[in-house]
Amino acid sequence: MKYNKVTEDVLNELKEIIGEENVLTNMEDLEKYSHDETAIGVKALPEVVVKPEDTDQVSKILALANERKIPVTPRGQGTGLCNGAVPIYGGILLSLERMNRILEIDEDNLMAVVEAGVVLSDLRAEVEKRGLFYPADPGERTSAIGGNINTNAGGMNGVKYGKTRNYILGLEAVLPSGKVLNLGGKVVKRSTGYDLMQLIIGSEGTLAVVTKAILKLVKLPKMFMTLYVPFNNLYDAARSVSDILRERITPTAMEFVERDVILEAESKVGKTMPHHDSEAYLIIRIEGDKEEELYENAEGISEICMRNNAVDVLVADTKERQDRIWDIRSIFYEAIVKSGTVELVDAAVPPRKIPEYVEKVKELSRKYGIRILSYGHAGDGNIHVHPIKGDLSDEEWSEKLPKLMEDLYREARALGGVVSGEHGIGWTKKRYLPICLDEEEIRLMKEIKRIFDPNNILNPGKIFDIEP
Template identity: 55%
Template sequence: MEYGKVTCDIIEALEAIVGADDVLTDKEKLEVYSHDESTIPPHLPDVVVKPESTHEVAMALKLANEKRIPVVARSCGTCVTGGTVPIHGGIVISFEKMNRILEIDEENLLVTVEPGVVIMDLHAEMEKRGYLYPPDPAQKGSCLGGNINTNAGGMTGVKYGVTRDFVEALEVVLSTGEVIHLGRKTVKNSTGYSLKDLIIGSEGTLGMTTKMILRLVPLPKILTTLYVPFNNFQDAAKTVAEIIRNKIVPLALEFADQPSILVAERFLGRPMPHNSAPAYLIIRLDGNLREEVDAAYEAVGEICLEHGAIDVLVADTSESQEKVWEGRSCIIDAAKAEGVVELLDAVVPRNRLPDFLEGLNALARRIGIHVQNFGHAGDGNVHTNILKEDMSDEEWNAKVQNFCADAYRLSLSLGGNISAEHGIGLVRKQFLPLALGANERDSAIQIDLMRKIKTIFDPNNILNPDKIFTL
């Protein structure tokens, strides 16, 4: 599709909407908005706009739609799929100034926020008041707008679910500049199609979320963490399903292999316990009664030891737990600090985790590439850092494509899928037809429906065009 150009007149019109200080055209400043955390090459936008209100977003989108200019929404820029890379130039609407917690409704256990709120800031503010917003992506610097766009999950998914499970209502600006309000401050809603759930996970291709009402839960009073090294990844992976089979659902149930733990050590500049073990489970249990939490961690510890654990280390102070979880949370950043990394986000049923990890390691050996496997074992979501190391770009690109294609086919063969929480963006776009439906015809029907939905919401295809699929 041929798009309109960003002219001096359009820049002046944008300045009239948000003010000249919040319209960026200087190349050096634009470079910050040309990339995200993926390996997709940077693309400079023509202009960046930083609105402070829904009205300003609506006016900017109305202008862009009239002039057929592509627009990409951006919050913190932590996307790992190329989803916020402005591949057609155009306008980037940055929500960095729309970063307010607007209302805390303690009677209904709800919080109203803007898309530029950083998730770790929301967590901290809610915890001060005795509440928990459960979705907990490992990237603590991500923003809620991006979390909505990808239906982010994180470490607490095993117990609480993902972002979609905690969104009660959204305010959304359409490509035309019209503002719609989806959902209410109610847990129950059986009123027509759920357009709210269509927006969640749509990666900014259907509309721009400017406010969201999110559900809270009471903050658990007691947290305990178990750090459990294993002699092999098969035993660690099998233990995950065994814990759940025993009707114990931890707040978090994470897996990491030795290469993941070692890269975290190097990044943090301190050793992790039992760093010679091939595999680890990191388990967080929560509750309101000390005796209940103690009984749960003792039961989990026994299950781990019965299934090949080398040891079960208990961290029950806030300081010791923070050190353990810092090691788990930094693995992606640690790998990127040492070189180029491609990141997988596949998911399988948790009882197929041993087969999936074994298959990933076999693929890496066959293709001749080093990987670090870690992730949210409790819900079957495996992240794989694929390391470039000293490979040429040509060799690296070929091996990454081969590894990803085979890894995705493996996850699908085990009843899983190609993305659990990071989305499709550009990185996984070519693999989308593999991942939908029971066969090629089924997949084609679903993609056709998606294209029709996209066209209805965004007839001029200006909203994050060519992400997820091409019209």
């Protein structure tokens, strides 16, 4: 795909739109926006970084870029894990970090209106002051709401609360042409034509730039409890997950982790967990408004786990004890990345298929001679699989890794799974998309992209490539 360069004339027009101080061109600034948090990914320098402060400015920037056929890459906080916000073709990096205002918290209707650059942790802190809760909870609390919307981010709360799209009631989004769409609104039900809002959610910034969102809130639960459950084998842990869900006990979070991941995290955080000799663990969080209800659910979960040969069920019912467990859980990815060169597979399989998938992962680890660590969201079947370079030579790693990655995705698909459960496709996974989507699905997606963005200026090179 051929694009035009950002000329001096374009820079001057951008400065007129947003002010000279919000148009960045020095190398130090460009370098900061050349990557995201993908462990193994690409870096690509934008030609200019622009920081608009409102939707009107975003509209003018996109209209200019579309007219001049200059690529535009939208970016929130750059916390993505598949190079989704990396400006592969240079051009304009559109940072929404200045659009970080919480515009309204509507306590009567349990809704919030926010700009796309609002940081997740800031939103949650603000609504919790009012006894409210925004449930969508990707592991990276410093991510931006706009980025969460673009990837339909999930996280640990998914087993009970679902993903980001379940909490989006309305969107303001700017098309590549500069036209502004207002989709949805402060209504709970809608059956009015095609739902373009849901189409934009999860489209990874390839169809429109999200500038505002109306979010659904819930009441903040009064009490939490955490159960830490070691098992001697993966199948017992996975069977417990299915049995718990079948009993209509819905935990807030239900995490699966292998022993080696716990050990890796402990070494990084300086805290230890019991039962190091167990093969697999479940970390389960439950919530409620009444102590009696909480303990009743904890007892039910404990009985199910013990029936499935759990080694023990450790109950953390104080904030200090719970924080200790979740502090370790929160750094799994960081701890693994610090162990050396690491790849990431974000596959999702039916929850009951978790042990089969993890066994396939172990077989592939032995086949390729590559160490692999696994953990994930047991309640919704989203497993994070990390191949680690370790002592392999660069040549061995480069030769074996692509074959291993493809096999990992194919095994997930064979079990009824998909390539990505929550991180998105971005640039790094697009070669694997045909493993889980057929040709007609991908063709339709490309046609939709062409309708929204006929000049292919918006986040090009992500999800799939568009032929001229």
